[in-house]
Amino acid sequence: MTSDSPAGDNASLEDAQPTDDKPSYPLLAEPADGVPEIVTTAARLKECCAAIRAGSGPVAIDAERASGFRYGNDAYLVQLRRKGSGTWLIDPVPCSDLSSLNAAIGKAEWVLHAATQDLACLKALGLCPKALFDTELGSRLAGLARVGLAAVTEHYVGVTLAKEHSAVDWSTRPLPHDWLVYAALDVERLVEVRDALAADLEAQGKGEWARQEFEALLDFEGPTPKKDPWRRTSGLHALRDPRQVARVRSLWQTREDIAQRRDTTPGRVLPDALIIDLARRNPNDVAGLVGPPAIRPRVGDGSARRRRPRPAHRGLARYGERWLNALKNADSLPQRELPPLTMRTNAPPPIRAWADRNPAAAGRLDDVRYGLQQFSEKRNVPVENLLTPDLLRRTIWSPPADQSEAGWREALAAGGARPWQCDIVAPLLAEAALDHPTN
Numbered sequence: 001m002t003s004d005s006p007a008g009d010n011a012s013l014e015d016a017q018p019t020d021d022k023p024s025y026p027l028l029a030e031p032a033d034g035v036p037e038i039v040t041t042a043a044r045l046k047e048c049c050a051a052i053r054a055g056s057g058p059v060a061i062d063a064e065r066a067s068g069f070r071y072g073n074d075a076y077l078v079q080l081r082r083k084g085s086g087t088w089l090i091d092p093v094p095c096s097d098l099s100s101l102n103a104a105i106g107k108a109e110w111v112l113h114a115a116t117q118d119l120a121c122l123k124a125l126g127l128c129p130k131a132l133f134d135t136e137l138g139s140r141l142a143g144l145a146r147v148g149l150a151a152v153t154e155h156y157v158g159v160t161l162a163k164e165h166s167a168v169d170w171s172t173r174p175l176p177h178d179w180l181v182y183a184a185l186d187v188e189r190l191v192e193v194r195d196a197l198a199a200d201l202e203a204q205g206k207g208e209w210a211r212q213e214f215e216a217l218l219d220f221e222g223p224t225p226k227k228d229p230w231r232r233t234s235g236l237h238a239l240r241d242p243r244q245v246a247r248v249r250s251l252w253q254t255r256e257d258i259a260q261r262r263d264t265t266p267g268r269v270l271p272d273a274l275i276i277d278l279a280r281r282n283p284n285d286v287a288g289l290v291g292p293p294a295i296r297p298r299v300g301d302g303s304a305r306r307r308r309p310r311p312a313h314r315g316l317a318r319y320g321e322r323w324l325n326a327l328k329n330a331d332s333l334p335q336r337e338l339p340p341l342t343m344r345t346n347a348p349p350p351i352r353a354w355a356d357r358n359p360a361a362a363g364r365l366d367d368v369r370y371g372l373q374q375f376s377e378k379r380n381v382p383v384e385n386l387l388t389p390d391l392l393r394r395t396i397w398s399p400p401a402d403q404s405e406a407g408w409r410e411a412l413a414a415g416g417a418r419p420w421q422c423d424i425v426a427p428l429l430a431e432a433a434l435d436h437p438t439n
Helices: 011-015 042-054 100-105 115-124 135-142 149-157 177-188 190-203 207-217 242-262 272-281 286-290 311-318 320-331 351-357 359-379 389-397 405-414 419-435
Strands: 056-065 075-083 086-090 110-112 132-134 295-297 304-306
Touching (some): 042 086, 056 115, 056 190, 075 177, 086 177, 110 115, 110 190, 115 207, 132 135, 132 207, 135 149, 135 190, 190 207, 242 272, 272 320, 286 311, 286 320, 311 320, 359 389, 389 405, 405 419
Parallel strands (some): 056 110, 110 132
Antiparallel strands (some): 056 075, 075 086
8 A cells, every 4th residue: 555545445535525625534433342441450450461462463552641730741541452352441540550461462563653652651550562563653754744643544544533632631530431432542443554554664665664663662761861951941041140040940940849749740830931030030029929910901891800810820829938939049059059051062063053163064964964855755754754853963063983884874873873774874974975074
């Protein structure tokens, strides 16, 4: 199957296309076997393991988190489906150790969509894949313009999924029935999507690319922790006073402590914008911290009434003394202990500075970028999947001593590039190095 047509007979769907030429797909509204009872006990988990073990073929797996509601990235529902086993929904709050499922699954392939979103929280529950297939990443390699689960299911299976519950608070208990329908449907046709996508990748000559990418995901542990995570505070770059930067750090650390204790996302305790505002204003009492309530006109009669405090401002008042203490702690630091405005890094300078600082590197980068763009268009694969922009910049800025194709290949591999990526990029780098030699 090629990537420009969905699986199945779509003649009737083509007849029903709306005016924007986008096909209209039937909605998959209910799981074929209904919504299963949620696994909440050790006895039911044992039954689940037995059923999964008795099934055959790959295992579709998904996890639902409470991003934007809870602190951290924990899973609050795990879904599994396997041929002959049916669909299983597991509540990881009472069943926090799912390692027994590893033996039940054995060496069978996991099928996930956007695996990097779920692998870390699944591993925290004791679930570790021996092999996997990522339908989101595979769809990127196949050249699909839209790679969300609903779009990929439309493309390869000819049905669409409702996604209205993708951003809800999955820590809610009990979980509403329609949410469970949504969760079960996420794995209902996933193996079918996997099979059609795998055939498409093989037909395009990209099967080995995908296999190498999926194998690399087996070691995925989540984003590398930042040395100073508080520096990700939005708006920090606008501050030019080290004392204000110290206040941001102190406020951020206080917010993390409160958010972790309350098990809520930090932004719900105090948004970044208010951290920056407090660091600038540096109020010295609770009244100054919260500020006067805003005034807005009453709709209809032109008079004014006080606006109810937004949740963020309620957080200012609720933890007022803690915010004031955070500010005071920052202001009590001696000058030598203030954080620098920016951190030194081993990353290359901004690309706009390359032409002046290292013209040869700038020339190599332009040539390789052009070559990758040409390859991307020819093989219908996103250029960023051919090699991460960061690794490309680092490799070109700090080239290997051996600038032959073999030398560049070794440098790319040391940076984490897969063999198929080295096959494409190393020749481009070697050619660019000949045209733009380092002085």
